[in-house]
Amino acid sequence: MRLSLVPALSSLLPLVYSATPPTVEIRNGTILGVLNTTRSVEKFLGIPYAEPPVGTLRLAQSIPLKSPFGTLNASAYGPACYNSLNVGNPSEDCLTLNIWRPAGETSSNASLPVLVWLYGGGLVAGYAADPKFEGTNLTANSAAVGKPIIIVTLNYRLGPFGFLNGKEMAELGLLNLGMLDQRRAFHWIQENIGAFGGDPKKVTLAGESAGAVSIYSHMMAYGGRDDALFHGAILESGGAFPLTGPDTPAFQASFNALITNTTCASTLNGTAAEKLDCIRGLDVPTLRASVGKSTGQSIDGDFTRTSLINALHSGAYAHIPTIVGTNTDEGTTSAPTNVSTLSDLLGPVSDGYFRPRKLPNTTASTLISKYSTNPRLGCPYNTGETRFSGGALDKMACSIFGDIVQIAPARMIAHVLTRSGVPVWRYRFNQLPPGGEMTGKGIGTAVEQQYVFSNVVNATAWDGNVAFQMGALWASFAHDMDPNGVVAEVGLPKWPTYGKDANSIVLSGFGSSIEQDTYRGDAIQYIIDKVLPDGAA
Template sequence: MLLDVCSLLLIPYLLGHAVASAGANHAPASVKIRNGTVVGVSDDSSRVQRFLGIPYAQAPVGDLRLQQARPLNTSFGTLHANSFSPACYGPEKDSNPNPSEDCLTLNIWRPFGQYCGGELKPVLVWFYGGGLMSGYTEDPTFEGTNMVRISSEINKEIVLVSVNYRLGPLGFLNGQQMADLGLLNLGMLDQRLALHWVQENIAAFGGDPTKVTLFGESAGAVSIYSHMMAYGGRDDKLFRAGILQSGGAFPLTLANTTAFQETFDSLITDTSCVSLKDASAAEQLDCIRQLPVETFLSSVGSSTGQSIDGSFTQTSVQFAFPEGKYVKVATIVGANTDEGTTSGPTGINTEDQLHGPLADGYFRPKLLPNSTVSRLLSLYPDDPRHGCPYNTGSTPLTPGKLDKKACSIFGDIVQIAPARLIAESLARNNHKGHGHKAPVYRYRFNHLPHDVDASNITRGIGTGLEQRYIFSNLIPDFPWDQALAYEMSSAWISFAHDLDPNPGGESALPFWPEYGRDGKSMVFNGYGSEIEEDTYRRESIDYIIKSVIPYGAL
């Protein structure tokens, strides 16, 4: 099969390469796949070719709105893949720039080289974050050229893929009707179809379908562990490794909770579909599919997200991973020092003011018991010197006297404790001696960029900050930032290439050991990275893992 594909793409590839060699800035690069010929662009300065906006599914519009994504079944002829496709809609029309329902596309970057008969390269597949409500591949933070260029410079070449998937009510609408029709978690199933597309097509671009690593941040990390535990841990051989950056462990419920059901019902009661209030689920969906997208978005309720569907998602990660119900793959699990500045409330001056937000939680389906909230409050000091953002002393960065305490608790609940839970579960299952052992690595990103200013200092080393370093994009023109970005890109590339994040050679990073029973973790910092034991705030985080994260989850 591969030889046949190569024979088809050899002539256009050589022609494009010849033009590039002649000195053109953006010479074409052509790859033939089942659906047609994909014509990308070549960047001579970086020696990277990119293919942007490639559809991996039929457009989910009209009768295909709120349907599971369907594979392309027609030829697109010649696709000039020189620009990103529109972003997917979020919960509001302007959640993402330039949105469209026709958004199920992916992008590919590969290094210059001979792709016929040569050795296939490991593949990195990126899923963006955004709470399953926002995010898009055109975000300049995720542009893949620098990462692929670095892979050539360290002699560990990779192919990089980024994926658009449906979000908000168009990707994660719930309600009993959606459950009855088997139409839950559509955005996750978009990703799954994209991974199948990679298996079928990436060899034509020089990528090895047997050496795929998934990586993503926040909701992107949640997506990855969702694929690890998909279908009860069934291994469809779609990937061999995963990198979870700042992923949470949100308690999942069934699709017919009050909030989920009200969100769906609003599309009937608040639109022209009201006459179908007592009709069948199929009739209601048929009407909803005909609504203008502006009407759909302005009418739909606000509660959307991943839910238990009994098939793709059978339980929450806080149960699946400790019980070993997941695909055993090499994994990196990490978080940033000041995650809580994204999720924690501010303007908090008393514990009474903090009690309500803590009980209500973050994506939590029911209130935490008063005893649990009281215990949480007692485990964290009021002293701002020990709060989040950390290492900022007593300096008040926001108005509330207890804001640092609030951010510390919320950060631990939403991302820090889940990362430790996941890493400990994976490492523990490795040591049980059953089945395939997969290495587990842990990190904490602890670097404040040189270009941070008064407008964002309150976030400290907050959620998502590591992404620009991993992709080596938008980095301050400052030696320590530039060096850290190169080292982190090299570590991620090395993990995809060798299942080991240690770049070797002249890397300035200390040796990164497996997490293991002693919980060794890399601390990334531009002024000197180091290895620590993952034991900080042990009592409070252990309590969260035991009593908070599982509460309300199925």
């Protein structure tokens, strides 16, 4: 059954726009947006929040936007930041954000809560203009359930432009630039969102995968310092990877490649500043082709001082209400395939995923022993004997990697935050998306995003149902710091906090329910106790 029109699927409606654009005045100028009269939503796209990070500002911390832009036509997205998939018309001049608000909100009514979305992609991919994150439907649906919010999405630098490491970058204090871009955008929101009708004191951060990792990195930033930039968090499928310093061999090799593989070889014996000046002069294709593959978040001693597991256990993080969740079949995006024997599995498990060093063989072997070789018990779950790739133990591998990368971290975060007295809500997303080409991936990492924003392609009635419900929950949380303000209206059971019973909601278009977050308990606890801490600085 296919539906052409339900509230959650209203992206299928023709877009009707007003001839007179909505206008907002901020310090830098006048912003002209677009009104969607069908959904009664105003959007403002491609707003710069920092000076362009080009020329001498390449590989520098982003700085506030100083230049006035006069009148800005905010009817189209800005370019994506350079990314590994080369999507979104990428450019270095990419530090822009996008805003959606229910129509009619003005600066005289600066009271709406704000939901800020950070895309995932392993800190090498992703862009704010991804159609999955188009905010019209979520904004309209939030108003429809009486929890109106403003949506903000933003670009941040990726790969070598945002997360280049090496001892030189450390010496110059230029690490984790992409996350500092996010931080710069948060400050812009504090200064300007009131002009759009938003309340800067009611900002919730939401993100998926690397977006979720970014959020908890802000929660523990500067040793857990509270800069009052946000007061709630939604973590979708985030990992908890051990972090290292910036001068590990792989990180250093990536930086060194920019020197030895380019005209910057003349600075080989020069200072860090001389090397960086040369790198800033390279053209973009040369820089991208020459840099090594290893980039990412590192411990910088300032913004990022330790790995998540250490910050949590020391209490050095922002204690704020949090939603933390995962999808049923997380491992389909991270697990190796063509695994036929247990010995084939030992190496990949020991190597891990985004790990700075191998797990001891005894740890890897013990972990493997806690999982069944029976494909009926493997991932994608609930698929019986069916295999979706060549290896006899691929479904076992998928179970292990999904638990290591996403599910054990989510359970750990929920437990620790709950013990600290923070209200936590846990979810498991359990809706298989439409489209047969994705069946082999099951309910894998990232599929929930299109449901949060009610942008499901080829949606069935069941997809539309859970999409509307999920967006309503997120809006209620952002609005009131409690998702339960809409459950009766949208047909969901009350969503209890995690608590000592490890309560979790299972979100499905065929009927959502409450479960205890205890499945695969022995294996996941072993990951929390022995795998996640290993190598965590």
